[in-house]
Amino acid sequence: MIRFKPLRTGRGGRALRIGYGRIFHEACAHSPLPTDLDAFDRLHRLQGAALAEVSTLSGGAELASFMPHAELTGFCQAARMAGNVTTIPLASALAVPGGPIPHATFRRLLDDLVNATKAAGHLDGVYLALHGSMQVPGLDDAPEAVIIREVMAAAPGARIAVSYDLHGNLSKNMVEPVDIMVAYRSNPHWDLAPTGFRAGNRLIRALRDQVRPTHAWRKLPLVLGGGMTIDFLAPMRGVFGWMKDLEKDPRVLSGSLFMVHPYTAADDLGWATHICTDGDQDLADRLVDELSDRAWAQRDAELPPMRSIDQALDEVRAGMWRKLGPTILVDVDDIVGAGAPGGNTHFAQVLSQNDRGLLSYLPVHDPALLQALWDAPTGSTHRVTLRGTPGYEMPAVDLSVEVSTKATINGGRTLRLDAGQTKLAICEAPPLPIHPSFWTSLDLDPRRADVIVQKNFFHYRMFYAATAVRHLPVVSEGATSLRRLRERDYPVPMHPKDHVADWRDSDRTLRERSWRKQRENTPVAQAATA
Ligand SMILES: [Zn+2]
Missing domain, CATH: 3.40.50 (Rossmann fold)
Structure with missing residues (x-):
């Protein structure tokens, strides 16, 4: 027809x-x-x-x-x-x-x-x-x-x-x-x-x-972290291109690939595929299997190399890159764009021990410290303890700081504290400094920095294209740590935690799995009763 x-x-x-x-x-x-x-x-x-x-x-x-x-x-x-x-x-x-x-x-x-x-x-x-x-x-x-x-x-x-x-x-x-x-x-x-x-x-x-509308869907025993799932970059580019072309066929109403957010407590966590055709169940089943095979084939693509904070700072210090502008250190373990609170204090801890002479810009969610110093006069100096987000169990870091610029950014109060070459943005709300204007609001020129810590995987690069050319993923400890994906329990063997030969082994189990009533003693309930 x-x-x-x-x-x-x-x-x-x-x-x-x-x-x-x-x-x-x-x-x-x-x-x-x-x-x-x-x-x-x-x-x-x-x-x-x-x-x-x-x-x-x-x-x-x-x-x-x-x-x-x-x-x-x-x-x-x-x-x-x-x-x-x-x-x-x-x-x-x-x-x-x-x-x-x-x-x-x-x-x-x-x-x-x-x-x-x-x-x-x-x-x-x-x-x-x-x-x-x-x-x-x-x-x-x-x-x-x-x-x-x-x-x-x-x-x-x-x-x-x-x-x-x-x-x-x-x-x-x-x-x-x-x-x-x-x-x-x-x-x-x-x-x-x-x-x-x-x-x-x-x-x-x-x-x-x-x-x-006639549907077919599949679940894949696959959970990967960020950085691997950009639609226009390898390894996913070919899969997305193939999937988008499907809808040019009038028999296909939609094709979808779900590369899940891996940090929820969902019982049936795992990638998924979905095809909807116009009345053709066989076609839907055939295409959804092919889409699943294509996505599954990308599972062993190598993650970008991760550094510790010390390794990354040493690398910036030793490299020639400083002349070309700041290096962005992506705080992989505390990605606010993926739901982390932004109160990781590990960077401040390492920099307070040895800042390597680097001019570093560092956002930290610490509403208690912000409240304590918000009314302090500009230029006053204080001994303070940085603790990060309440309940986040980050190391307490003692610092000598000078109170600098105060600003309201995205509706949240933000206070700049200078600890020598380390410029801290202490934030009332989880910081999402995806635009360089975050720093200029605090009277800091992003192009002069050696190091800028970022709380977002990728989106920020659109705004930083003219500011920074070098981006290093850095691991420490926090809500979006990739190790959490390997440490949690799954109802079926899950790649990359376990060796899984074929996604078909657990597709049906995952698709039919119903949710247990979620426990109330989650961090939410604890925070509510604290
Ligand atoms: Zn999303």
Whole structure:
């Protein structure tokens, strides 16, 4: 059958009413900082008309300082192009990655979404923008599965489309109840709006009986850390290129690869693949097996070499690179962009013993030290103890410091303390200095530094392209330590912790595994009762 392009916008057919909303968070089980309602309120939490306003190309920014147009704008655009679709804003909430979400916060966000769904009247469909790596103590299933279940109950008869981050961890009840499922196809993620568009477009076409979504998915016993999973670099470039080409075939509605966020406590952690075809189960099964084989074949690609802090500083000191600008030391064990709290004190400890004459810029989350010195006069000197994030169990580091610039950056108070050649940015909130302006706000010129410590794997490089040419991954100890992936328990042999010959050995076990009710004595519960 020949298909003409205009049909693929979903035009024609009956009038539709589709609701849309979001609950989006990536959890790090090893962070002592719970992600509470304030964390959502600070970044993005909207309902009704205010949500509709930011979900248009001409309206305000959908995700405040992050991204002007994201999934919900893309979804609304798909509905406009299809014509004769009424879109109903439900509720939307997003916070930066952090510790697990307390149950009461999750309940509040889900009640907002469910109540808005019930109040919307008859809905033909609902689109939900979710992450896939949320964590909430006290639930009996993946949080996203609970969201889908309750929204479906609030909109009887509606068909559901879901989009996930490619760092989502797929569980049975996040996949099987939904009609349409798509995921980001770029890492770092720039394709939020196109992802929402694809979800909306396919949902509308399914509701108008133009396509028959037919799914196949697989789980792979594979958990890798960051640095290996950039879509446009080796080793994943070829896999993503092949997968994106699949959707040029009109028989294929979507192809998705999930390279999970490895720091949650999910019982069924592991990479996943998903293919949706137009009514062709054999094709879906064949393509999902091939996508799985292609992803699996990359599993032994070598990680970039990691240094200890001492090794990295020695290397900077000895090298000629200093003349070319600062060297970025990526704090692999305390990646705030992956949910770590940013209170690693190991760098300060090493530099306080021997700074090697290097001018070093170092962000540290230490709200107690910030509070103690915030009102101290500029130029005053103090003996202080740096402890990092409360509950993070970092080494206490004694320092002599001079109080320098005070600034509010991304809504959080930040205090510059100078310990000789080491310039500390003491932060009230987990620091995410992905832009060089973080340092200029503290009267520090990033180009003059020898060393800048970064709390992000890759995204920052877009902003630092003109500032730094050298980037060294450095390991110490923290919430996103790669060793945690090797030390945790898995229900099946897991690469690279264990030798696994074929992903097929445990695919079915992982796909059928249900979640145990998550224990309450997690760092979240401890922090709440402390
Ligand atoms: Zn992600």
